[in-house]
Amino acid sequence: MPESTPGLIAVPLTSDLLRGALELERTERGILPHRLPAWxxxxxxxxxxxxxxxxxxxxxxxxxxxxxxxxxxxxxTKRVYPGAPPRPDGVYDLLVDGRLTAQGTVAGGDTLVFDMAAGTAETRRGAPGTLRFADLPTADKDVEIWLPHNETTELVALRTDAPVTPLADRGRKIWLHHGSSISHGSDAASPTTTWPALAAALGGVDLVNLGFGGSALLDPFTARTMRDTPADLISVKLGINLVNHDLMRLRGFAPAVHGFLDTIREGHPTTPLLVVSSIHCAIHETTPGPASLDPDELAAGRLRFRATGDSSDRTRLTLTVIRDELARITAHRATTDPNLHYLDGLTLYNEADAAELPLPDHIHPDAATHHHIAHRFARQVFENDGPFAPEPA
Known part of the structure; x- marks a missing residue:
């Protein structure tokens, strides 16, 4: 256990000091935030x-x-892939009155070792570490510590040198978003620079991010979770995981989308609901999945994906097919649901953008592209007459 710095006050880690988690699991060491409930x-x-x-x-x-x-x-929890270069430690962002003020990392902790050849994983228990921020302004201020978006993080203890009170309600709308690893924040530089976090800051809303790497798969339990989660604005970004998992055929896709949206509407009948299709991904635009690591690239020391599906099979899903279906489904439903909207993912990142900002592994955007997507999303969705724009006074 890390030693406490003399003169600091122990602050209980209660639920009113945490935002963005749907459930807090009490563990023997502290609190583990979850973005899906136990059920x-x-x-x-x-x-x-x-x-x-x-x-x-x-x-x-x-x-x-x-x-x-x-x-x-x-x-x-550090992820280790034997034979591959070490992954960088997860980054913590410190915001003071809404401005990024400092960043830090925590060494040590547990280790999750993946044996890619055997398809197994082993957890090795480690010790807690300490994140420390000092020399902050001593005036009253709002403090936010954004946890690493890509590193499971168990919270053990919080200490400060002055009393702490919960953050007052700032009157911001809650934006509930679901998507794939791109929404989760893969390859973003830090937790406040994933594209949803950046877009939320630009739109002046509070984010609840249900972007799950490899898991935007129209799961009914995700829809029910969204149904039961308080929100003022809701978006669902669908496409890439359904293709690269080769999860379903066209016959099952459209009814599954309807069912997912129906479930959300059970809890949020009139909330602005935005359906977003995938950004441009050249390997899956017209070629179905599954996706796999490219062995030639891997032999050269590069991690890149390739599409392995049969393009001649018209029943299989590609990004082009999914975009057409999502546009059709939302247009049909919007005739009786005026608060349902559609956004073509190609307006966020398209083939021309890919020439300038290529996807390094052929699927995931890099840090610069997260900024690019966020600014385009904010302009189209939070500004002017966008579906999440504030109502005129």
Whole structure:
């Protein structure tokens, strides 16, 4: 256990100091934030989903204080792939009154070792580490510590050198978003620079991010979770995981989309609901999945994906097919649901953008492209007459 710095006050890590998590699991060491509730996690005991939902993308510790020093003890889970270069430690972003002020990392913690050849994973237990921010302004201020979007993080202890109070309601709308690893934040530089976090900041809303790497698959438990989660604005970004998993055929896709939207509407009958299709991904525009690692690229030391499906099979899903279907489905439903909207993902990132900002592994955007997508999304969705734009006074 890390040693406490003399003179600091222990602050209980209560639910009113956390935003962006849907459930807090009490563990023997502290608190583990989850982005899916336990009942939903129990419906598909999958390692990929379990890892993704426990990585706290969009989850932050928030409070108001005059403290100049803040310490947070955590147990991060580091992922290790033997034979591959070490992954960088997850980044914590410190915001003071909404401005990025400092960043940090936590060494140590647990280790999740993946044996790619055997298809197995082993967890090795480690010790907590300490994140420390000092020399903060001593005036009253709003403090937000955004947890690493790509590193499961157990919260152990919080300490400050001045009292802490929960952050008051700032009157912001809650934006509930679901998507794939791109929404989760893959290859973003830090938790506040995933494209949903950036777009939320530009739109002046509070984000609840249900972007799950490899797991935007029209799962009914995700729809029910969204149905039961308070929200003022809702978006669902669909496409890439359905293709690269080769999960379903066209016959099953459209009814599944209707069912997913029907379930959300049970809890949010008139909330603005935006359906977003995939950004441009050359390997899957007209070629179905499954996707696999390109062995030639892997032999050269590069991690890149390729599409392996049969393009002649018209029943299989490609990104082009999915965009057409989503546009058709939302147009049909919007005749009786005026608060349902559609956004073509190619307006966020298209073939011309790919020439300038290529996807490094052929699927996931890099840090610069997260900014690009976020600014385009904010302009189209939060501004002017966009579906999430504030109503005229």
């Amino acid at each position: 939903a996690r129990a419906q598909w005991l999958d390692g990929q989903l379990a890892l993704a939902e426990s990585q706290p993308s969009g989850v932050r510790v928030v409070f108001r204080t005059r403290a100049a020093v803040v310490e947070l003890d955590t147990v991060p």
